[in-house]
Amino acid sequence: MTSATARKERGEVRPARILRAGPLAAVLVVALVLALTAAVSLGSVDVPAAEVWSVVARRLTGRAPEPGTRDLIVWQLRVPRALLAAVVGAGLGLVGTAVQALVRNPLADPYLLGISSGASLGAVAAIVLGTTLGLQLSFGSALGLTVSLAAFAGALAAFSLVWLMARRGGGFSPLRLVLAGIGIAQFLGGITSYLVLQTRDEQQTRGVLFWLMGSLGGAVWAQLAVPAVAVALGLALLQARARGLNAMLMGDETAAGLGVDVARLRREVFVVTSVLTGVLVAVSGAIGFVGLMVPHVCRLLVGADHRRLLPLSALTGALLLVVVDTVARTALDGQELPIGVVTAVLGAPTLLYLLDRRLERS
Template sequence: MTLARSPACYGWLTVVLVILLVASLVASLAFGPASVPLTHVIGIVAQQMGIDWGPALSKSQTHIIWLIRAPRVLLGALVGAGLALVGTALQSVTRNPLADPHLLGVSAGAALGAVLVMLYVGDFVGVLSLPLAAFVGATGSMLLVIGVARRGGRLESDRLLLAGVAVSFVLMAVVNLLLYTGDQHAAASVVFWMLGGLGAARWEVIWLPALCVLFGLCALQVMGRGLNALMSGEQTAISLGFCGRRLRLEVFICTSLLTGVLVSLSGAIGFVGLMVPHVARLLVGADNRRLMPVSALLGGVFLVWVDVAARTLIAPQDLPIGIATAALGGVFFMLLLKR
């Protein structure tokens, strides 16, 4: 049963989610080791956008809100939206409700590429080095999973999930070996990065995940009808004029790009792509053309507030977001298995 069946209800739901996301972005700026009143937060944001907001505000508060928290909150919303999109697309293309970039080994491949750059290669193309290496790793791991799962020219969803878990274990073993044999001082920072977090967010890099999430949303929206057909079976997709093999390849490349860029900036944050699409389906059903935008908005709101919890639970230290999402996702995964 879905709540937003009619186009009017879907439109209102989208508007409500956009307002909720914007309100969450602003309200979450007030939380942290140094609490800032919400009225001051609104004033700082307004002044930075060129809007006159009465008397000048504290420079220290402006620095905390605009230079530290604002890029972190935006990155959290982008990462949540992107991972939710990836999970929605993978669940549709594999016809498996348990598909997720973390469980299919995509995140592990991205982490392997990023670790290689951080410990051994260095910045070979500047700021794009880490995202590029993570994208290559994510694409390679996805192709490896498909190769292992394919049997008799067919790609079965159950085998795909099992192959993803197996490949993920192997790749994480390689990552741990690289950490063990690499420089221990650098490895310590890499281990913290792998737990997942948004502390490295800066205004200079926000453009990259924003561009990738926008591209991913537009591309997956275009593929929406094909994904709907593919969910009904290979023969149905072919009868409607869609090439299942080409569509899968396009989806896998798009999701690998998104996962690689997001993992390179935030570390391995698991299970967002597993949980959020199921909540979105309860609201709008299984039509991917409606599901993609709603999943992205819900994912953004979800990770923004998970980051708030990570900043405040053990303040002044940050709790790695990956720990929180893994705990929530593990419980959610068990409930799905029971169903």
């Protein structure tokens, strides 16, 4: 039996040609800069790209901003939102890559496995039940630390419950994992909807519902610090464990034979992905399918080595969400689409395609 036939029977997917990670990363960085420029430039009031960079340069060098509304639109409204989209997209790409390695299933992502639903429930419970100690969370303004902690706790609890259900009987079933994630996500979503309906403020109810579908509206500079630090630390921690994640793709026994402490690595990845998901959901709501699509695309381009896959997934996720957020803002005149609507349109066909491939191989 040839090695190619053996890989096919195991369900492994190898790219037809592995691209060099360095040049691909450079292309992604350039594309991300262009996408950020377009995101700041386009809107109800278009701002020329040259003027965008002029405003940014003035602000970064400490010079006095030019009088007028263009500076307000560019620096105070659009630049924070575009950067937050990049940070959230990078984080979702990282979480999706880590989770897929952890469960050895390319169909896994924080949305499908119920992690995002658990984080959403924790955040909404903190807001609706008044556990933010008087700190008002206006979606897209100040980020309450309590909301992030509640979202993290919800994400960790949901992920743990899904994992325990998938490991029932001592074995591990990828199909059971996905089905458990979908079921728990629906259950937690129902509780979240009930809590939202308990709010007495109709405007707050509409705001929470819109945020739950994914929104970066009203992003401000104060929101960027926590998720940016969390994503940077998450990337560093996961990158340091890239070899262990590579070994886990071959199974727990093989990884242990290669000297990997599987139980410890799994706990660490559990915590890192739950923290990232909780922080990201707290600032953007539950945005589905980014963590599913991005790792799959990057794996097709550069292979399954997480030393290359993790940073490229972060760059690709950042690029994707900046583009998606720009489309969500500008597709309809005078109306903003929730980001989750756009990612669902892109992600659902991707999920069906992956399911079809797995069914064919089985």
